[in-house]
Amino acid sequence: xxxxxxxxxxxxxxxxxxxxxxxxxxxxxxxxxxxxxxxxxxxxxxxxxxxxxxxxxxxxxxxxxxxxxxxxxxxxxxxxxxxxxxxxxxxxxxxxxxxxxxxxxxxxxxxxxxxxxxx
Amino acid sequence: xxxxxxxxxxxxxxxxxxxxxxxxxxxxxxxxxxxxxxxxxxxxxxxxxxxxxxxxxxxxxxxxxxxxxxxxxxxxxxxxxxxxxxxxxxxxxxxxxxxxxxxxxxxxxxxxxxx
Numbered sequence: 448x449x450x451x452x453x454x455x456x457x458x459x460x461x462x463x464x465x466x467x468x469x470x471x472x473x474x475x476x477x478x479x480x481x482x483x484x485x486x487x488x489x490x491x492x493x494x495x496x497x498x499x500x501x502x503x504x505x506x507x508x509x510x511x512x513x514x515x516x517x518x519x520x521x522x523x524x525x526x527x528x529x530x531x532x533x534x535x536x537x538x539x540x541x542x543x544x545x546x547x548x549x550x551x552x553x554x555x556x557x558x559x560x561x562x563x564x565x566x
Numbered sequence: 567x568x569x570x571x572x573x574x575x576x577x578x579x580x581x582x583x584x585x586x587x588x589x590x591x592x593x594x595x596x597x598x599x600x601x602x603x604x605x606x607x608x609x610x611x612x613x614x615x616x617x618x619x620x621x622x623x624x625x626x627x628x629x630x631x632x633x634x635x636x637x638x639x640x641x642x643x644x645x646x647x648x649x650x651x652x653x654x655x656x657x658x659x660x661x662x663x664x665x666x667x668x669x670x671x672x673x674x675x676x677x678x679x680x681x
Contacts, residue, residue: 493670
């Protein structure tokens with residue numbers, strides 16, 4: 448099956464620093480990628496939709512200046528958490544929607560997630 | 567907007583016993599329904615999905631789910647579980663059109679299969 452990787456898998460940073468998380472589709476091209484976050488014992492919440500070559504679309508309540516998304520190629524999207532604070536500590540998960548195929552039959556593939564801890 | 571409720575946060579079961587993981591949803595529009603499984607340190611993997619047609623959907627690893635529109639439910643079932651089915655299971659919905667693929671997830675159900 449298709450593989451999506453995330454790097455790093457874990458990161459610990461000091462409050463006020465910025466952290467970049469990469470999401471790569473390893474064996475397929477993805478025009479669209481999604482970013483989710485998951486708090487402990489809670490559900491995954493969609494943060495934003497990342498589209499190659501255009502600006503990301505953010506869900507209501509997500510600060511676009513806080514969570515910068517860049518989808519510079521068909522296999523890479525990055526999420527940068529700027530000026531991170533302890534409340535940004537969470538599990539961040541990306542998914543990628545293959546460019547090939549059509550409509551409802553296209554399956555999205557998920558990365559393993561990145562655990563961010565802000566001290 | 568949509569919402570998904572998984573009624574059980576944890577389900578313990580013995581090996582070879584049947585299991586049902588419950589999922590209810592609410593939405594003002596027609597939705598598509600999904601079940602994902604997450605093993606430790608791995609990404610979510612699609613078990614099955616309901617898009618249209620037959621309300622009984624069969625997926626991988628012997629799982630199946632039934633879409634019940636009147637009860638707004640999409641419960642996941644397996645007649646006989648294995649130790650290897652121990653994992654966290656997520657029910658999710660997506661609207662159609664340009665919103666397709668934007669998933670709203672339930673809180674997850676941890677299935678633990680005991681020998």
